[in-house]
Amino acid sequence: MDQAVRDAIYGAVEKEPFARALNMELVELELGYSAVEMTYDPSTMNNIYDRAHGGAVFGLIDEAFEAAGQTEGTVAVALNVSVTYVSSPKPGKRLRAEARQVSRTKKTAGFDIRVTDKDGHLIATCQALAYRTGKPIPFL
Numbered sequence: 724m725d726q727a728v729r730d731a732i733y734g735a736v737e738k739e740p741f742a743r744a745l746n747m748e749l750v751e752l753e754l755g756y757s758a759v760e761m762t763y764d765p766s767t768m769n770n771i772y773d774r775a776h777g778g779a780v781f782g783l784i785d786e787a788f789e790a791a792g793q794t795e796g797t798v799a800v801a802l803n804v805s806v807t808y809v810s811s812p813k814p815g816k817r818l819r820a821e822a823r824q825v826s827r828t829k830k831t832a833g834f835d836i837r838v839t840d841k842d843g844h845l846i847a848t849c850q851a852l853a854y855r856t857g858k859p860i861p862f863l
Contacts, residue, residue: 724754728796731863736790745779747786755824755832757790759783763812763840774811775846780818781806784836784849787820791834792853793860799832799853806849816840822851830855 729752736742736749736759745768751758761783768779784806792799812818819839826833836849 724752724794725796728794728860728863731860732790732793735860735862736786739786741782742786745782747783749786749790750819751821752790752794754794755791755827756822757787757794758819758821759787759790760817760819763814763816763818765814777806777808780808780812780838780847783818783820783838784822784847784851787822787836788834788849788851788853791822791824792832792855795855796860796863798856798858798860800856801851802831802854803852804849805851806847808847809845812840812844812846816842818846827855 733749745761747759747761750760768776770776822834822836824832825835832853832855834851838846
């Protein structure tokens with residue numbers, strides 16, 4: 724993977740308001756792959772049932788998808804995202820979303836994304852499809 728692209732994606736995630744609001748951290752980045760982590764904080768991430776809000780977990784998934792999708796240095800945007808929520812994380816657990824590109828054509832790329840806690844418990848799985856615009860990422 725091009726070092727300038729890697730640096731640009733790391734910098735963009737660090738500055739992104741949504742990632743900052745949920746204290747997300749891009750921890751690994753390779754061509755077609757990313758790992759993003761955040762700590763599940765029930766005081767800001769719970770739903771009406773006092774469990775992890777699906778939107779918080781989805782936000783982590785989407786951040787990993789976003790980062791992995793840009794690793795060729797071109798803009799990729801979501802076409803479809805399908806999430807299966809498997810279990811609710813325990814309060815204070817560090818969550819990790821890993822996005823892996825599993826298919827690619829000239830215009831699309833498919834990703835498998837898994838969210839686990841630091842003990843390896845599966846929290847959610849996701850299949851996502853990105854549209855590859857071919858346009859250079861603007862923050863490069």
